[in-house]
Amino acid sequence: MKIYDWPTGPYPARVRIALAEKNLQSRVQFVTVDLWKGEHKTPDFLAKNYSGTLPVLELDDGTLIAECTAITEYLDARDGTPTLTGTTAREKGLIHMMSKRAELELLDAVSVYFHHATPGLGPDVEIYQNAEWGFRQRDKALRGMRYFDGILKSRPFVAGDVFSMADITVIGGLIFADIVKLPLPADCEALQAWYARMQERPSVRNRIAMSEMAAASG
Amino acid sequence: MKIYDWPTGPYPARVRIALAEKNLQSRVQFVTVDLWKGEHKTPDFLAKNYSGTLPVLELDDGTLIAECTAITEYLDARDGTPTLTGTTAREKGLIHMMSKRAELELLDAVSVYFHHATPGLGPDVEIYQNAEWGFRQRDKALRGMRYFDGILKSRPFVAGDVFSMADITVIGGLIFADIVKLPLPADCEALQAWYARMQERPSVRNRIAMSEMAAASG
Numbered sequence: 001m002k003i004y005d006w007p008t009g010p011y012p013a014r015v016r017i018a019l020a021e022k023n024l025q026s027r028v029q030f031v032t033v034d035l036w037k038g039e040h041k042t043p044d045f046l047a048k049n050y051s052g053t054l055p056v057l058e059l060d061d062g063t064l065i066a067e068c069t070a071i072t073e074y075l076d077a078r079d080g081t082p083t084l085t086g087t088t089a090r091e092k093g094l095i096h097m098m099s100k101r102a103e104l105e106l107l108d109a110v111s112v113y114f115h116h117a118t119p120g121l122g123p124d125v126e127i128y129q130n131a132e133w134g135f136r137q138r139d140k141a142l143r144g145m146r147y148f149d150g151i152l153k154s155r156p157f158v159a160g161d162v163f164s165m166a167d168i169t170v171i172g173g174l175i176f177a178d179i180v181k182l183p184l185p186a187d188c189e190a191l192q193a194w195y196a197r198m199q200e201r202p203s204v205r206n207r208i209a210m211s212e213m214a215a216a217s218g
Numbered sequence: 219m220k221i222y223d224w225p226t227g228p229y230p231a232r233v234r235i236a237l238a239e240k241n242l243q244s245r246v247q248f249v250t251v252d253l254w255k256g257e258h259k260t261p262d263f264l265a266k267n268y269s270g271t272l273p274v275l276e277l278d279d280g281t282l283i284a285e286c287t288a289i290t291e292y293l294d295a296r297d298g299t300p301t302l303t304g305t306t307a308r309e310k311g312l313i314h315m316m317s318k319r320a321e322l323e324l325l326d327a328v329s330v331y332f333h334h335a336t337p338g339l340g341p342d343v344e345i346y347q348n349a350e351w352g353f354r355q356r357d358k359a360l361r362g363m364r365y366f367d368g369i370l371k372s373r374p375f376v377a378g379d380v381f382s383m384a385d386i387t388v389i390g391g392l393i394f395a396d397i398v399k400l401p402l403p404a405d406c407e408a409l410q411a412w413y414a415r416m417q418e419r420p421s422v423r424n425r426i427a428m429s430e431m432a433a434a435s436g
Contacts, residue, residue: 050365051322057311065311067318074311077304086295093275093283093292100285104269133351147268 002058005030010176012055014068014168016210018084020203022075025210038125069099072165084165098159098166105144106173113138114180149188171198220276223248228394230273232286232386234428236302238421240293243428256343287317290383302383316377316384323362324391331356332398367406389416
């Protein structure tokens, strides 16, 4: 399997964390796509992923699977343990919902803020910006942090009692928030404590090392 | 099971089509939430779904599952046949990807256009609008239609050889496009032909009847 990747990207980080949780890193070859040069917006790359985003998984038969949550659906269905998308119907529904909510209310909102209300990837890549929308999304992301703080007051993990794709998505959101200097509010104590615990997981702690190895071999 | 629903809403339509495909309609009680009165933005409803969107599934034990794709993950894991989210790992990955792409590039784009660049649900509900962003999303949706037209030139269904959640999501996008008078381009012949076939499916054809029954019993 190949993964089209950008080592420090918050979205690709989600798949690298998932791969490490499932101990599948060694079965993947990483191919670096340089976001700062806009390589993800070239016709060649858009033919691989119409939406022009990273990461993309390419199977040995040439099948292309874009979107982090689609890649983890694939990985979970292929290699069961540990499961990141749930086992029972109720778990699957809740993990899927909370992962989507973490995208809508946090990760995607921070991303829109970055691309629209900051210089983003620079003027050559950010050919259209809507700053007002970007700032609105920043405020949405800050509200999202407070929502997840509330959730984590009563549960050890974002979707319940088990580490899942929903945690990985919130982690991706907080990685991106850190990049754009959107600090986690000091009074979000449950979210802070959860994030400190998450950063102790080898999959999260070593994602940069995995990136660097990927960059070196890419 | 209960579903918080709005009979003519394009998002709720996705779950009603999925229920009919799986022949589960009779096991669900529909509860109408009036979008035009902004009932989905009240504190009571936001406590059920932080994102303030329909539909939401409530299980008999009180568990709340929002987001159409999370609801169908739940339904597919609970009642297998027919499966709308895939069986093999490759199918699951591809259906998940294409369904997400249909949201990003079509359904969600039309929704943003409706809520931001048209009167939407009216001034009492649409308390913030960004028309420029809305028009951009309209243009994105029109490009999305051309993309799906290209896809359907070479396959009978959006994610391959089988009807799936990806088809349902494109159907939702075209239902919404029709509501906002965004016509399907005349030269999108493959998409037109596919949509004509989709409208012959009882699940799609009878979704309004299902809505009316739901409204009558709600």
